[in-house]
Amino acid sequence: MNSQFSIEDKVCIVTGAGKGIGREAAKMYRDAGAKLALISRSKDDMADVVAELNMPSTRLFYMVGDVADEAIVGDFVTKAYDHYKEIDVLFNNAGMRFRKDLLDIDYVDWTNVLNNNLSSVFLMCRAVGPYMIAQKYGKIINVASIVGMVGLPELAAYGASKGGIIGFSKCLAVEWAPHNINVNIISPGFCNTSYSEKFKQNKKLYNFTIKRTPMTKWGESQDVVNASLFLASDASNYMTGEVITVDGGWVAA
Numbered sequence: 001m002n003s004q005f006s007i008e009d010k011v012c013i014v015t016g017a018g019k020g021i022g023r024e025a026a027k028m029y030r031d032a033g034a035k036l037a038l039i040s041r042s043k044d045d046m047a048d049v050v051a052e053l054n055m056p057s058t059r060l061f062y063m064v065g066d067v068a069d070e071a072i073v074g075d076f077v078t079k080a081y082d083h084y085k086e087i088d089v090l091f092n093n094a095g096m097r098f099r100k101d102l103l104d105i106d107y108v109d110w111t112n113v114l115n116n117n118l119s120s121v122f123l124m125c126r127a128v129g130p131y132m133i134a135q136k137y138g139k140i141i142n143v144a145s146i147v148g149m150v151g152l153p154e155l156a157a158y159g160a161s162k163g164g165i166i167g168f169s170k171c172l173a174v175e176w177a178p179h180n181i182n183v184n185i186i187s188p189g190f191c192n193t194s195y196s197e198k199f200k201q202n203k204k205l206y207n208f209t210i211k212r213t214p215m216t217k218w219g220e221s222q223d224v225v226n227a228s229l230f231l232a233s234d235a236s237n238y239m240t241g242e243v244i245t246v247d248g249g250w251v252a253a
Contacts (some may be wrong), residue, residue: 004235008033012232013077013086015067015124016094018045020193021143024221025091025163025228030055032229034089037080038062041094067094067120077127087131089232092121092142095161097195099154110157117161118168125172125183138181141231142169143224146189160189166243173241182240184231189247191219214249 012029016022018040026038030053040046043064045059050062055104061083065072081087095117100109121142132138147155148162166185190209196218200206210216224246230236231244245251 005233006032007089007229007232008109009035010144010232011035011036011037011086012081012089013037013039013087013124013128015039015120017049017062018042019224020093020192020195021188021221021224022091022093023049025093025225026053028222028225028229029232030059034232035059035084036061037076037083037087039065039067039076039094040162041066042157059185067124068115070123073120073123073127077124077131081131086135087128088137089139089192090124090128090141091232092124092140092165094120095143097155097158101154102156104162105157113157114161114164117158118164121168123166129176129181132181133176133179134149136180138176138179138222139181139232139236140169140172141228142182142185143245144169144185144187146245146250149187149243149245149251168173170241177240182231182236184236184239184241185243186224186227186231187243187245187247187248187251188224189213189219190247191221191224191246212250212253213247214253219246219248 012034014022014025017026017038026036026049029036046062046064061080063076066078067073125140142165144165145162147159148166169183169185227244227246
């Protein structure tokens with residue numbers, strides 16, 4: 001493989017590593033030769049991932065915690081840096097979603113989604129920033145959604161948080177470009193992840209998403225992680241502030 005596309009021995013932080021896209025990222029980054037720093041709020045999910053990865057402690061650091069918590073984020077990033085003495089890649093994947101009409105969304109719902117999806121990205125970027133600035137290198141990949149780019153009913157809070165990630169990332173890309181830090185966004189469409197089986201129980205909604213997607217199928221977690229591998233590598237060195245949609249053509253249609 002061309003060395004520009006390699007992430008071998010790069011230290012990669014993955015949030016929301018317990019399931020779905022985050023778990024797939026951990027496995028793919030391991031296979032690509034990266035060193036990992038993982039966090040998930042589920043103790044059981046993290047135990048499963050660590051067992052599946054089967055990596056030596058010199059190449060795997062992990063912690064159970066909520067990345068919407070400022071103190072936990074600070075502790076996690078500090079310990080990850082102390083473990084490896086560098087941080088090269090941040091893959092901000094952690095998040096949550098629910099479907100509700102706007103008038104049924106209370107303030108607790110709203111705050112939870114913004115904290116878990118948007119504030120966590122802010123906290124993680126702010127925490128890794130000093131290390132990346134000091135080493136004059138860094139790759140930040142923030143996971144948004146097509147719902148941050150197009151409107152869908154019952155997803156106002158989720159869409160606001162994901163649209164916020166896009167705006168935040170573009171501003172940060174410009175701010176940190178002089179430090180040789182790339183900040184890019186992946187906006188997935190509908191993918192087979194940990195929530196998909198529950199989603200598919202709503203046959204009418206599921207069939208709508210299939211018909212609405214030009215490729216007439218859902219994507220896989222691996223499709224999203226493939227894009228992140230490119231953004232984590234030096235092959236993307238001249239890209240920053242960009243949104244890559246992995247959506248089967250949804251936004252293009």
